[in-house]
Amino acid sequence: MKNAIITAATKGMGKAIAIAFANEGINLAICSRNSDELAAVKAELTALNPKIKIFTSVTDCSIKEQVKAFALEAEVELGTISIIVNNVGMYTYSSILDDTEDAFTKQVNTNLAPAYELYRYFGKKLMTARSGHIFTICSVASLTPIAEAGTYSVTKYALLGLSKVMRLEMQPYGVKVTAVIPGSTLTASWDGMQVDKDKMVLPEDIASAIVNAYKMSPGANVDEIIIKPAFGQI
Structure with a gap:
């Protein structure tokens, strides 16, 4: 059985990805800052696939020591981690000068x-190990900056750059690295706004793309996955 670690996996894309991997029979290490949400998601995943192991950790991913502790504990609980999903992120609507x-x-x-x-x-x-797959959730703001979300755009540009460097470093060892670049996706970022979910990317779409990329033959790597709303950005 393979083991995956997913940051911020109790809602939105992170939760959808956890569900998709659970359906594939992959053990999971998931984290969140909210213990109640973690317990609820663990129960949901266990009901979905009772055969997999699920490790949960209350972790603030903005704190380096907590991220490293989560990684160590995931290894102790599950064994070798071969799938990494860098999902945690925050969106701030603000120009840099403000x-x-x-x-x-x-x-x-x-x-x-x-x-x-x-x-x-x-x-x-x-x-x-000469195997494994790293997925990093970037954003269309990694490709085209949003002035109204300036610092967010800067960090997402850097995240895509990090993914490209990781891929080059991992290539000689057969370790796959994929940057996932979603457009307007129906997540908690849109809470309180009136949006038409039928004109947005759904978290399940992102999860499906990740699982399909993961299941490709050993010789194939998907460098980048760009998924935008069919009717254009919201």
Whole structure:
């Protein structure tokens, strides 16, 4: 049985990805800052597939020490981790000039640093194993910046850059690295806004794309997955 670690997996894309991997019979290590939400998702996943192991951790991914502790505990509980899903992120609607004093640090620590730390922790282990797959949830803002979400765009550009560097470093060892680049996706970021879900990407679409990329033959790597709403960005 393979083991996957997913950051921020109690809602939105993270939860959909956890469900998709559970359906594939993959053991899961998931984290969130909310213990009640973690317990509820664990119960849902266990009901979905009682044969898999599920490790949960209350983790604030913006804190380096907690990310590293989550990685270590996941290994202890499940064994070798071969799938990494860098999902945690935050969206702040603000131009750079209107940012709060801590906006840059907070978004770097949430949107970029956790993926960097998990790569530092697992990278050489994946190289030694000569197998594995790293998925990083970026954004269309990684390709085309959004002035009204300036610092968010900067961090997502950096995250896509990190994914490209990881892929180049992992290539000689057969470890796959995929950047997932969603457009307007129906997640908690849209709470309180009136949107038509039939004109948006759904979290399940992202999860389906990830599982399909994961299941490809050993010689095939999907470098980037770009998924946008059929009717255009919201």
